[in-house]
Amino acid sequence: MAKLWAGRFQTDANTLLDEFNASIPFDKNLWEEDIQGSIEHAKMLYSIGLLDIHELDSITHGLQEIKQEIMQGNFTFSLQDEDIHMAIEKALSEKIGDAGKKLHTARSRNDQVALDFKLYCRKQNLVIQKLLIELIESLLSIAQHHTNTIMPGMTHLQHAQPISFGYHLVAWCVGLKRDIERLQSSMQRSDDCPLGSAALAGTPYGNERENLALSLGFKTASLNAMDSVGQRDFALDILYDIAMVMLHVSRMAEELILWSSYEFGFVTFADSFATGSSIMPQKKNPDVAELLRGKTGRVYGNLMALLTTMKALPFAYNKDMQEDKEGVFDSVQTAIIGLKILTESMKTLTINTENMRKMCEKGHLVATDLADLLVKECHVPFREAHHITGVCVQYAESCGKDLSNIEIDSLCEMLEKELKNLVTQKGNMESIVTTISSESLKLAINLEHSMQRRNSLGGCGSDEVKRQIHILLQWLRSIA
Secondary structure, eight states, X not given: OOOTTGGGOSSOOOHHHHHHHOOHHHHGGGHHHHHHHHHHHHHHHHHTTSSOHHHHHHHHHHHHHHHHHHHTTOOOOOGGGOSHHHHHXXXXXXXXXXXXXXXXXXXXXXXXXHHHHHHHHHHHHHHHHHHHHHHHHHHHHHHHTOSSOEEEEEETTEEEEEEEHHHHHHHHHHHHHHHHXXXXXXXXXXXXXXXXXXXXXXXXXXXXXXXXXXXXXXXXXXXXXXXXHHOOHHHHHHHHHHHHHHHHHHHHHHHHHHHTSTTTOOEEOOGGGOBOOSSXXXXXXXXXXHHHHHHHHHHHHXXXXXXXXXXXXXXXXXXXXXXXXXXXXXXXXXXXXXXXXXXXXXXXXXXXXXXXXXXXXXXXXXXXXXHHHHHHHHOOOHHHHHHHHHHHHHHHHHTTOOGGGSOHHHHHHHHHHHHHHHHHHHSOOTTOOOOOOHHHHHHHTOHHHHHHHOOSTTOOSHHHHHHHHHHHHHHHHHHO
């Protein structure tokens, strides 16, 4: 069967070319956007006098029938049709006759595919935003119950300072908030409609592009026809946005993997979100988190593939751009299923608070608090306080204890000795107080007190974490 564009050709395309050139195996995903764009385009053609009312009604009803056929699985997609645009146009002409052949007036497949793909990316952008909102809501719901649940905060994967589990989850949420804001920004940049740009130079028909843009949900029509058909910034935007989403998801997944190990024992995945081993009966593997971590590399690859495809193309449309869709489809579906399963698995996660508390008694998490006490109560310069605290840590390790569990009288005696030595050695530190109260020292090396006293803006004190949660919840309500 001859192609719709075959008038200039003397022979039919080679069947191998049909297979190599066709995009319909994957761009059929754009059928809904294609029909939407075609209906609005037909209305525009009527408004400028290129269709009469009967032709418009015939086209509209024909496209609606095709839509129902596709939804019901009764539409046949064929390689011979080359792409989704030709498939629908051919089916429409077969259904309604010559009126269907008028639909492609004042447009090209170049602006048609740019429109369809942009509509798809905008729709999926909103879907991903919604899933991110649901994930943040789930995390904040957990965080609200754990603003006093103490756990070791880490840097370099080494014990650093005591924080709360709720505080850690809020940190996750702040990253996800940026992901939503990034997606919102991408929506604004893609808020111009390419339809009516035609092949690259516009049309001689006087298309009402601004009205058409509004009818399709855009703020305005695109400024330059050549740029409209020759750019895929909107596709790269959603690929980058998804890459950033998955970066944050992967870091969360890595922590969940660590926390679910016997070495940590902070969390336990529900049986419904874990798998076993084919050989080791005792195993309960965090496959959800591992797959989330693994699929992140996949979406990075999709982003790099399209960047590489676009980097050397001359302006206007080139067939290379047919390679824009599969990676986007894949990344979108990966993000959607990933966010859904992460949200659901978090809802059923068991939080082992006792194990978190026990792990805080390793690694001398209160060392900084002891140094701060020397600065505040004894007027010791911080660098000197840092050194004295380091000596105390060595002493604790020699006793086989954590600094938070050292006997107070022994620690007082040691500190007073070090403070007196400091005054003697430096000679000009008469302002240093060489005695320290046992009550102050008890508070300084108390893990819960250490966490709560960090109540500065953005800190981990319970009241401050509750404030952060409140701000995030307010923000979620503002974008709902």
